[in-house]
Amino acid sequence: MAIKTIxxxxxxxxxxxxxxxxxxxxxxxxxxxxxxxxxxxGMATIRGSLDRFVAKGKLPADEAESIRARITPSxxxxxxxxxxxIVEAIVENQKIKQELFAELGQLCPPGTILAxxxxxxxxxxxxxxxxxxxxxxxxxxxxxxxxxELVEVIRGRETSDxxxxxxxxxxxxxxxxxxxxxxxxxxxxxxxxxxxLNEACYALMEGVAEAEAIDTVMKLGMNHPxxxxxxxxxxxxxxxxxxxxxxHRGFENEKYLPCPLLHEKVAAGHLGRKSGRGFYEYS
Numbered sequence: 001m002a003i004k005t006i007x008x009x010x011x012x013x014x015x016x017x018x019x020x021x022x023x024x025x026x027x028x029x030x031x032x033x034x035x036x037x038x039x040x041x042g043m044a045t046i047r048g049s050l051d052r053f054v055a056k057g058k059l060p061a062d063e064a065e066s067i068r069a070r071i072t073p074s075x076x077x078x079x080x081x082x083x084x085x086i087v088e089a090i091v092e093n094q095k096i097k098q099e100l101f102a103e104l105g106q107l108c109p110p111g112t113i114l115a116x117x118x119x120x121x122x123x124x125x126x127x128x129x130x131x132x133x134x135x136x137x138x139x140x141x142x143x144x145x146x147x148x149e150l151v152e153v154i155r156g157r158e159t160s161d162x163x164x165x166x167x168x169x170x171x172x173x174x175x176x177x178x179x180x181x182x183x184x185x186x187x188x189x190x191x192x193x194x195x196x197l198n199e200a201c202y203a204l205m206e207g208v209a210e211a212e213a214i215d216t217v218m219k220l221g222m223n224h225p226x227x228x229x230x231x232x233x234x235x236x237x238x239x240x241x242x243x244x245x246x247x248h249r250g251f252e253n254e255k256y257l258p259c260p261l262l263h264e265k266v267a268a269g270h271l272g273r274k275s276g277r278g279f280y281e282y283s
Contacts (some may be wrong), residue, residue, distance in 0.1 A: 003113070003170055007032065011042025011098065014117055015089035017145025020046045021174045022087075023070040032074045039073040046071065048264035049146050051229070081107050085170065086134060087139055089117040092242045097121060098129035105131035113163050115139040119239070120188050120246040123156035123167070123183045133158035137167050139188060141176075151176040156183050185250030186243060194243050200228035201259035204279070211279045229279040233272030236266050
């Protein structure tokens with residue numbers, strides 16, 4: 001199953017990173033979002049990332065320019081019909097994702113593989129909404145995409161072997177290490193990571209220690225590169241809450257109940273780095 005052109009829907013931090021690593025394989029990429037300012041911001045993110053690689057001597061300037069040139073920005077969905085694979089990287093909301101995949105399932109030729117970068121939502125249910133469950137798969141990149149090596153490749157109940165093999169090979173060509181997982185809430189990464197972040201929220205809320213102390217314990221005691229509360233701020237507290245809610249609903253187990261402090265932060269608009277304030281404040 002040849003993948004020559006890749007579509008990316010959603011030009012935020014994740015979508016821009018996916019578009020960059022896809023174009024770095026030599027493929028043409030269509031980066032689509034619903035408004036010109038979102039697409040322009042995504043292209044600016046890509047330019048900044050490539051410029052940093054050039055400045056550090058990790059990428060020749062002409063190669064960086066070639067990567068940029070292979071990415072075509074668009075606010076229209078129609079150009080996505082040319083893609084052999086489309087990766088969705090929009091807001092972590094099941095209803096919105098299902099509506100998008102229903103549209104893409106109608107727009108694209110039968111052979112097009114549809115993939116979601118969701119960090120927790122059922123691939124089987126999204127695949128059903130697309131109308132092509134055999135050609136549907138999860139492709140969960142880590143943030144920041146150009147630097148992080150892992151890609152979780154999640155098979156829905158009806159994902160075909162051919163679609164899975166094509167996506168695994170593409171991930172390797174992107175310089176990633178793909179790890180295959182089955183369709184359970186949170187998959188592997190967030191089923192393990194998010195309860196840890198949630199427990200750090202409880203420790204802070206209950207006064208066990210201050211945020212800096214909690215993060216220092218995990219960095220120095222467990223050799224984590226970033227403490228759990230700082231990592232939650234980096235991911236986005238709204239995203240963390242959404243994933244915990246998916247885990248709680250999916251497993252019906254109280255151990256996945258989101259911490260009240262997490263609810264409080266999100267309700268106040270303190271979403272982490274992207275809002276300037278979360279467990280820490282950012283200038």
